[in-house]
Amino acid sequence: MTTNRLVIGVASGKGGVGKTTTAVNLAACLASQGKDTLLLDGDLGLSNAQILLGCSPKFTFADVLSGQKTVEEVMISGPHGLRLLPGASGVSELASLSHAEVRGLINSVSQLPPCDVLIVDTAAGVSHNVTLLLQACDHQIVVVENEPSSIADAYGIIKVLSQAIDVSQSLHVLPNRVSSHKEGAAIHRLLNDVAMKFLDVNINYLSSIREDSNVVKAARAGIPVIDFAPSSLIASDVRALASKVLELPSASRVSGGIQFFMERLSDQASERV
Numbered sequence: 001m002t003t004n005r006l007v008i009g010v011a012s013g014k015g016g017v018g019k020t021t022t023a024v025n026l027a028a029c030l031a032s033q034g035k036d037t038l039l040l041d042g043d044l045g046l047s048n049a050q051i052l053l054g055c056s057p058k059f060t061f062a063d064v065l066s067g068q069k070t071v072e073e074v075m076i077s078g079p080h081g082l083r084l085l086p087g088a089s090g091v092s093e094l095a096s097l098s099h100a101e102v103r104g105l106i107n108s109v110s111q112l113p114p115c116d117v118l119i120v121d122t123a124a125g126v127s128h129n130v131t132l133l134l135q136a137c138d139h140q141i142v143v144v145e146n147e148p149s150s151i152a153d154a155y156g157i158i159k160v161l162s163q164a165i166d167v168s169q170s171l172h173v174l175p176n177r178v179s180s181h182k183e184g185a186a187i188h189r190l191l192n193d194v195a196m197k198f199l200d201v202n203i204n205y206l207s208s209i210r211e212d213s214n215v216v217k218a219a220r221a222g223i224p225v226i227d228f229a230p231s232s233l234i235a236s237d238v239r240a241l242a243s244k245v246l247e248l249p250s251a252s253r254v255s256g257g258i259q260f261f262m263e264r265l266s267d268q269a270s271e272r273v
């Protein structure tokens, strides 16, 4: 256990823009650099982190939620010692979890072992349970494509988060599938201008990720892109993202593993009960 316990939530307004790709590859890259990394697949509707990592878990997060298994029993090891808490496809969407299940979620997160970095992949959109998870993170990375509906939906999630918590230091935009970093920077400028004007919120720019056919090939092979094609555009972009992420301040002040994450989740959840 180190002092830098960073909790990063990966979000998007619209589905299919690259959240899971980003979460999985970022996690694998951090793990390859010796960071004790844990990936929580919080997209219970469409869980596919395990597919991208080439793992076939016997049990999933759903078994933890239902009280059948502990987190330790469900957690599996992936490439570079990355630990994955797998989601369960199609069991129930995080968006539709009951209060009891949300409490189960909080309990299960409280059982997570200590780590350097916790990456939380989430479902698309602004449902209460998704924003609950994101609010409990130190940082929120909003993945966006250069496409009007993705940009509009990214603004939507930025708006909801900024109204719920102080996001001045924590909100980052990550343009994905861009043709150049210049294009990525322009997407950030556009979103930041609108957020400054209408929400009085500043959004940070981390980096951007270029379109690369190795993403699909690596996914099919179940291998992280940094291992599948180490000298590809995408691998270098993922490594750049990982360095940026490691520079982010951890907001976690509470000792005892990632207990703080659970506490924050509890606080958020109790507000709705």
Ligand SMILES: Nc1ncnc2c1ncn2[C@@H]1O[C@H](COP(=O)(O)OP(=O)(O)O)[C@@H](O)[C@H]1O
Pocket (backbone or CB within 6 Å): 012, 014, 015, 016, 017, 018, 019, 020, 021, 022, 176, 177, 178, 209, 210, 211, 212, 213, 215, 216, 219, 234
């Ligand atoms: N940088 C990229 N270059 C090429 N294809 C990408 C890139 N990022 C994501 N994709 C592809 O886009 C699709 C959606 O990605 P995914 O990570 O599953 O999105 P989400 O989790 O937001 O629904 C996948 O087929 C993935 O391979």
Ligand SMILES: [Mg+2]
Pocket (backbone or CB within 6 Å): 019, 020, 021, 043, 046, 048, 122
């Ligand atoms: Mg996904």
